[in-house]
Amino acid sequence: EVQLVESGGDLVQPGGSLSLSCAASGFTFSSSAMSWVRQAPGKGLEWVLSIFPSGRTYCVDSVKGRFTISRDNSRNTLYLQMSRLRVEDTAVYYCAKGHWGDSWGQGALVTVSS
């Protein structure tokens, strides 16, 4: 069974930084693309970044230069490094298997507020 467990969500001030992790199990992590998708409070889903087994990454323009996606295949873990955070980055951040959203974690809440 695929399991994705996010961690690291927190309250952070505007301009600050935060890292999220996603521990994966139940599938061959190193062979799978992975993604981060976010959902602002009461809003819809927004794809943020994806990383492929090759290491190639894609991201939405609004986080370019601020967010970085990476992976550690030896630890079956996906990361999201966020910097220069803005109030509008406040959201639940979901880790998802693939770039098709095959399976999702339970989400990690990131709140950007002073």
Place this chain on the structure above:
Amino acid sequence: DVVMTQSPVSLPVTLGQPASISCRSSQGLLHTDGSTYLHWFHQRPGQSPRRLIYKVSDRDSGVPDRFSGSGSGTNFTLKISRVEAEDVGVYYCMQVTHWPLTFGGGTKVEIK
């Protein structure tokens, strides 16, 4: 960017009756490899999204056959043949043909 437009935004339905959700894209979703990468997700209140349908019409494992997807080009539809209580929540379409990936705004299904 490809804009995904869903309608209706809200869909009150009667238990046992059919329901239909439309998703339109601002660009065609036929990939150069011949596939159309349009997926459907369901998010129950307080839960993570779950994919129901991938590549327009393929049902994910464990998804009841009352759910079906159809469409091509820029027009797509998700149909529920007979709505059950567990089907409430928000449904999203998502295109994975063009970068950046984009979701529709969502359709909230509730029981009348």
